[in-house]
Amino acid sequence: MNESFIQINGISKHFGNVKAVDNVSFEIKEGEFFSLLGPSGCGKTTLLRLLAGFEYPTSGNLLLDGSDITALPPDKRPTNMVFQNYAIFPHINVEKNVQFGLRKLGLTNDEIFKRVKDVLSLVKLEGYEERYSSQLSGGQRQRVALARALVRQPKVLLLDEPLGALDKKLRDEMQLELRTLQKEIGITFVFVTHDQQEAISMSDRVAVMSEGKIQQMSSPNELYKNPQNIFVSDFIGETNFLKAKTETKEGEYINVNIEDLGSFKIKNNLKISENASDVICSVRPETMMIDKEKSDWDICLEGKIKQTSYLGEMTKFYVETKEIEKIITVSSQYFDNQSFQDGKCFISINLNDISLLNKK
Amino acid sequence: MLQVWKSFYARSDPAKAYSLLSPALILVTLAMLIPLGLMLSFSFFTQTSFTEIDYSFTITRYIDFFQSNLLVSLLIKSVKISFIVTFVTLLTAYPVCYYIAFYVKKNKMLWLVLLTLPFWTSYLLRVFSWKIILGTKGVINSSLINAGLLSEPLTFLMYSETAVIITLTHAWAAFALLPLYVSLDKIDFSLIEAARDLGLSRLETFWKITLPLSLPGIIGAILIIFIPTVGDYVTPALLGGTDGRMLSNMIQAYFGKVNNLPLGAASATIMLITVAIVTMVVSYTTKKLTQRIS
Numbered sequence: 224m225n226e227s228f229i230q231i232n233g234i235s236k237h238f239g240n241v242k243a244v245d246n247v248s249f250e251i252k253e254g255e256f257f258s259l260l261g262p263s264g265c266g267k268t269t270l271l272r273l274l275a276g277f278e279y280p281t282s283g284n285l286l287l288d289g290s291d292i293t294a295l296p297p298d299k300r301p302t303n304m305v306f307q308n309y310a311i312f313p314h315i316n317v318e319k320n321v322q323f324g325l326r327k328l329g330l331t332n333d334e335i336f337k338r339v340k341d342v343l344s345l346v347k348l349e350g351y352e353e354r355y356s357s358q359l360s361g362g363q364r365q366r367v368a369l370a371r372a373l374v375r376q377p378k379v380l381l382l383d384e385p386l387g388a389l390d391k392k393l394r395d396e397m398q399l400e401l402r403t404l405q406k407e408i409g410i411t412f413v414f415v416t417h418d419q420q421e422a423i424s425m426s427d428r429v430a431v432m433s434e435g436k437i438q439q440m441s442s443p444n445e446l447y448k449n450p451q452n453i454f455v456s457d458f459i460g461e462t463n464f465l466k467a468k469t470e471t472k473e474g475e476y477i478n479v480n481i482e483d484l485g486s487f488k489i490k491n492n493l494k495i496s497e498n499a500s501d502v503i504c505s506v507r508p509e510t511m512m513i514d515k516e517k518s519d520w521d522i523c524l525e526g527k528i529k530q531t532s533y534l535g536e537m538t539k540f541y542v543e544t545k546e547i548e549k550i551i552t553v554s555s556q557y558f559d560n561q562s563f564q565d566g567k568c569f570i571s572i573n574l575n576d577i578s579l580l581n582k583k
Numbered sequence: 584m585l586q587v588w589k590s591f592y593a594r595s596d597p598a599k600a601y602s603l604l605s606p607a608l609i610l611v612t613l614a615m616l617i618p619l620g621l622m623l624s625f626s627f628f629t630q631t632s633f634t635e636i637d638y639s640f641t642i643t644r645y646i647d648f649f650q651s652n653l654l655v656s657l658l659i660k661s662v663k664i665s666f667i668v669t670f671v672t673l674l675t676a677y678p679v680c681y682y683i684a685f686y687v688k689k690n691k692m693l694w695l696v697l698l699t700l701p702f703w704t705s706y707l708l709r710v711f712s713w714k715i716i717l718g719t720k721g722v723i724n725s726s727l728i729n730a731g732l733l734s735e736p737l738t739f740l741m742y743s744e745t746a747v748i749i750t751l752t753h754a755w756a757a758f759a760l761l762p763l764y765v766s767l768d769k770i771d772f773s774l775i776e777a778a779r780d781l782g783l784s785r786l787e788t789f790w791k792i793t794l795p796l797s798l799p800g801i802i803g804a805i806l807i808i809f810i811p812t813v814g815d816y817v818t819p820a821l822l823g824g825t826d827g828r829m830l831s832n833m834i835q836a837y838f839g840k841v842n843n844l845p846l847g848a849a850s851a852t853i854m855l856i857t858v859a860i861v862t863m864v865v866s867y868t869t870k871k872l873t874q875r876i877s
Contacts, residue, residue, distance in 0.1 A: 297779040298780070298781075298783055302780075306773045306776070306777060307773075308771065308773060310776070313774075314796060323791075324782055328782070371777075371781065375782070
């Protein structure tokens with residue numbers, strides 16, 4: 224397995240004054256399912272288009288499997304793309320769409336026939352050969368786009384928010400299917416999405432982007448449990464932020480003064496220095512406990528429920544406390560919107576679940 | 584009664600449709616169908632003397648037409664000139680539209696409006712200005728002679744088929760722009776990127792994707808130019824001389840100086856049928872041709 228299959232070396236792409244991608248460097252492993260995640264306008268799609276050859280970088284270079292592809296046009300790159308709107312050619316049928324990319328590979332008719340047949344069965348589209356794009360559903364179009372790209376057996380498959388246009392049920396199905404497919408064929412996938420749940424559930428590794436820069440690049444677990452900064456913590460999942468200041472270090476731990484709550488010993492994963500004021504504590508809603516009784520957890524606050532939202536598998540409570548100015552969000556699978564008639568409750572936090580982050 | 588009518592009207596979509604259409608229908612009937620019917624019936628009459636017409640039915644006028652070498656050759660020439668004009672217009676308008684559709688990012692409408700700017704003056708004025716440009720002592724000839732490149736003026740420029748083709752091409756170019764632009768602008772650029780991604784060069788992408796997808800615009804442009812230019816008589820009358828004369832000039836003469844209304848009507852009918860046939864054949868073959876390319 225090639226650890227640095229795709230090398231992105233100091234890539235920048237400027238559009239006028241806008242730095243869409245700002246001096247980004249990283250590597251993608253062979254056979255990896257790699258996601259670029261970020262809000263719209265963060266530069267993830269531009270980065271993907273740079274890999275495809277639709278844009279050329281302002282500076283930096285791109286290496287694929289050891290060879291420099293920075294200046295190659297799209298038709299000379301061993302990459303293929305699944306477009307956001309699928310870009311199925313409307314004037315030719317499914318079979319011809321899939322054959323389209325094979326014309327230039329110098330294959331015999333038998334080979335072309337076999338490859339098309341195989342890839343259509345891989346994406347479960349047998350029997351749709353004669354259909355046109357207008358006669359297909361969103362999910363089917365998505366499969367045609369996938370088949371058309373995969374049939375060329377590219378070294379890297381680039382996917383630009385391919386599930387964005389599908390409804391939730393179908394999207395969940397396709398997520399699972401794409402993941403299985405990728406493991407089966409072993410091609411490197413570079414997947415662009417703004418949906419954090421999608422990125423987390425499918426990828427081997429995720430790069431979170433914002434304002435043209437990579438904020439954090441790690442496995443989905445790491446990303447959720449150990450966000451490196453406030454942006455990542457906020458973007459991945461939901462969280463409560465508490466104002467804080469650091470005091471003295473104690474080995475792997477550091478004493479943190481959380482505003483209105485007092486001093487606590489918290490694990491210092493990010494090696495934040497003593498007496499820093501530009502730090503913040505983050506607590507995920509599902510790590511907290513809400514109950515009618517007081518608990519013996521590290522922190523236990525009395526509160527009043529201001530608002531609830533019932534989500535079926537869990538309920539979110541928006542709780543006001545005497546100590547903290549902000550409304551705290553707590554989620555529970557045990558209690559629901561009918562559990563607290565008078566609105567009185569206790570919320571409990573374990574110190575292990577508080578992560579200390581830099582503000583910037 | 585009014586109430587009954589009102590409720591009928593409210594529920595009936597055809598009634599609404601026809602009442603909306605009625606001004607147009609009345610206009611079409613008065614200004615097109617009746618004159619067309621009159622022309623058609625005249626083509627079956629006979630001009631007996633300068634003022635008298637025999638109204639008994641005969642198809643002799645059509646036989647006269649095809650027995651006249653002059654009329655048949657003028658018909659062929661009309662179609663030929665129109666074809667050349669259509670072809671040249673497409674060739675010049677297509678790249679312009681391609682550029683506006685894919686490369687102009689802002690103010691696309693402004694570009695289109697600017698392109699139609701020359702067409703804000705009257706058709707006649709434009710034909711006359713070509714006279715000034717192409718004439719024996721016109722802009723082209725006098726500058727070439729003054730530059731010492733020629734001793735004699737180029738005679739084929741003026742009062743010729745060439746003059747008619749140049750003028751008609753210029754006159755109708757703007758009408759080709761719109762259908763071409765609309766069909767090109769509708770093409771999703773990601774289709775072009777997809778073709779490139781799938782290994783096709785720029786040129787191949789144009790042949791396989793852009794051209795077939797802009798076909799409706801191409802057919803539209805062909806029809807919009809071919810149909811009116813076949814029957815144009817102003818330009819050939821003013822710039823064509825003897826060499827550039829077209830069938831419509833002859834038809835005009837039959838209704839005027841020559842005063843043979845039935846033969847003029849028969850010629851016009853034949854022209855109408857020819858245009859219809861050519862139009863159908865052209866759009867059919869263009870469609871087939873592009874299907875084969877993709």
